Amino acid sequence: MTRRPLLPLSNYQRIYQVIYSVLEATGIATTHRACLFFATAGVTILRKHYGLPATFSAGTLALMVDEKKANVVVYGRQEDGEWVYDTNGFHAWVECNGWLVDFMAPIMGVALKEDGINFDVPRNMLQKPLADRKQDLREIQHVGDFYCYSDKALAESLIDSQQLEFMDLLHVCETWFRKPPKALPSIALGGTDVQAPKPLVLKAPSIGVSGSQRHLFEMGCQFGLIPSVVAKLRRQKIF
Numbered sequence: 001m002t003r004r005p006l007l008p009l010s011n012y013q014r015i016y017q018v019i020y021s022v023l024e025a026t027g028i029a030t031t032h033r034a035c036l037f038f039a040t041a042g043v044t045i046l047r048k049h050y051g052l053p054a055t056f057s058a059g060t061l062a063l064m065v066d067e068k069k070a071n072v073v074v075y076g077r078q079e080d081g082e083w084v085y086d087t088n089g090f091h092a093w094v095e096c097n098g099w100l101v102d103f104m105a106p107i108m109g110v111a112l113k114e115d116g117i118n119f120d121v122p123r124n125m126l127q128k129p130l131a132d133r134k135q136d137l138r139e140i141q142h143v144g145d146f147y148c149y150s151d152k153a154l155a156e157s158l159i160d161s162q163q164l165e166f167m168d169l170l171h172v173c174e175t176w177f178r179k180p181p182k183a184l185p186s187i188a189l190g191g192t193d194v195q196a197p198k199p200l201v202l203k204a205p206s207i208g209v210s211g212s213q214r215h216l217f218e219m220g221c222q223f224g225l226i227p228s229v230v231a232k233l234r235r236q237k238i239f
Contacts, residue, residue, distance in 0.1 A: 005127040006052075006099040010180045012125045013207050015045050016103045018177050018184070020204035022169055025189045032111040035075075036158055037166065038104040039092035041173040046096060048174050054096040057150035058158055060085040061093065065108070065121045067143040073108065073119070074137070083137065087161075090154060095130065100148060102126040106207050123207050176200055 007015070019041045023029040029037075039056055046054035060076040060083065077089030085091075094101040105126030112119045134140055134147045176187055188197030 003129060005125075006096060006101060007127065009125060009207065011050075012101070012103070012127065013106075014180045015042055015177070016106055016125070016207070017202050017204035018045070018173055019103060020107070021200060021202050022173050022176065022189070024203070025198055025200055026169070032104075032107050032114060035090075035092040035102075035104050036162075037169065038102075039094050040159065040166075041170055042094045042101065042103040044170050044174050045177050046094065049177055049179060052096050054094050054101075056092065056155055056159065057095045057100075057148075058090050058092040058155040059149045059151040061091045061102075061146065061148040062137050062140060063126070063146045064140050064143050065119060071119050072137075072140055073112065073121075085149075085151070086154070087158065090158075092155070092158070093148070095150070098130050100126075100128045100130055100133070100146075106205065123205060125207055172200075 005012075016038075019038050020031060022041075023031040023034055023037060036058070039058070043054040043056050046052040060074070062072055062074040062083075064070075064072045074083055075089075075091030076083050076085040078084070091102075094103065106123045109119065109121035109123065112121060128144075128146055130148075132146075134145055137147050139145070140147060172187070172189060176184055178184055184200075184202060186199065188199045190197055
């Protein structure tokens with residue numbers, strides 16, 4: 001039975017594109033490394049504009065992105081042959097009403113290529129029922145299979161360490177956002193005595209996948225082979 005995701009594609013895409021565009025407009029953020037901001041802004045928008053009880057989560061996450069090549073992306077870092085996570089290697093995402101939502105997933109392929117990992121990852125949204133998560137990395141077998149572990153202490157530490165500029169950008173995302181199909185209001189970012197404010201423009205890459213690909217990433221699968229290739233990614237502060 002097909003389960004309807006927490007957010008329709010149009011709403012997921014609008015949230016992702018607003019966050020991406022705000023980060024890009026700063027001129028200094030490393031957008032493809034900004035999972036902390038994507039997750040925090042996603043929580044803010046879901047609470048404010050949708051009235052949903054979204055929460056911020058951080059820890060480790062693994063996702064199979066290519067079944068044929070058995071490619072699995074793992075967020076964290078390797079230490080003494082074990083996958084670990086801490087402030088130097090982690091991922092952040094949103095949890096809401098039993099769903100894991102990663103608003104940064106559409107640019108996962110960009111982050112991989114920046115790390116020199118040539119995985120072909122479609123620009124998909126990622127919404128997964130938490131009840132479908134695997135209990136161990138070795139159980140990941142099919143495209144869409146995933147494992148995650150959220151560490152509350154790490155999440156609180158990451159949020160507490162952010163500076164005022166981080167909070168200001170969250171407010172910008174919240175203020176600029178409108179549910180589709182409504183148009184976004186005209187607002188500008190920044191501005192100083194010598195530099196005019198910069199108008200925000202929605203210009204993030206669009207999510208474009210076939211129905212079958214979207215189904216795989218939203219719902220996952222059940223059978224397959226044990227993965228043989230693993231890529232690791234780190235996530236750090238946005239600036």
